[in-house]
Amino acid sequence: MFAPASGLGVFDRESGERQLALEYLAEAWNEAEEDGVQTGSLAHASLFAALATLVKLHGDEAAADLVAMLPDRIRSGEYNLDKILQ
Incomplete structure (x- = not known):
């Protein structure tokens, strides 16, 4: 599973909006994996x-x-x- 909160270094400090976007993507990624997408x-x-x-x-x-x-x-x-x- 994709976990956006760990080890992002510069990315998570660079922009709150980018972090929020990554969290949305992580949620969609995890849902797709749960649906069987490789x-x-x-x-x-x-x-x-x-x-x-x-x-x-x-x-x-x-x-x-x-x-x-x-x-x-x-x-x-x-x-x-x-x-x-x-």
Whole structure:
């Protein structure tokens, strides 16, 4: 199950509205899993929806620039919900 309250680091301090949005998404995610939707399918659909929205709001180049930064952020553990932040 997706638990938004643990290990979000910078994200949960950045914006109350973003935290609220994440809580809504976590609720929908958990309901979908309870209905039998596989986690991998949810992740892929979520990434597609997020990227399509970023492209619509900011354009192809800005979205591509953001995605280009993701490998380093992923490797540094920014998206690891199991990582303990100190």
